[in-house]
């Protein structure tokens with residue numbers, strides 16, 4: 810079964826998409842934890858960080874490049890932001906299709 814994020818990629822459900830290329834999509838989080846909160850999602854369905862393979866290295870690296878470019882566009886690059894991957898239940902993961910959270914636009918407390 811495809812993840813909710815694959816449904817967004819396939820335009821089966823709507824999202825506030827802010828970036829897309831052949832292997833990646835980014836959209837604003839539906840329940841933002843800060844003024845800036847977007848997700849960078851590879852189109853490849855990788856359920857958790859535990860499922861990353863050596864060959865995924867360049868893809869994972871590009872997620873950070875896409876993230877920092879969007880963060881700059883949103884004007885949070887110099888003040889700063891947090892980049893988070895949650896993994897499985899104890900990590901707070903709720904959508905099992907890896908995604909990088911970028912959270913900023915305010916001074917973040919230690920726990921988010």
Ligand code: AMP
Nearest residue numbers: 813824837838839840895901902903904
């Ligand atoms: P995680 O808890 O790390 O798996 O993060 C999943 C994130 O996806 C949460 O911050 C949700 O608010 C967000 N989310 C879930 N459904 C959607 C959606 N349809 N559009 C945008 N963000 C979503």
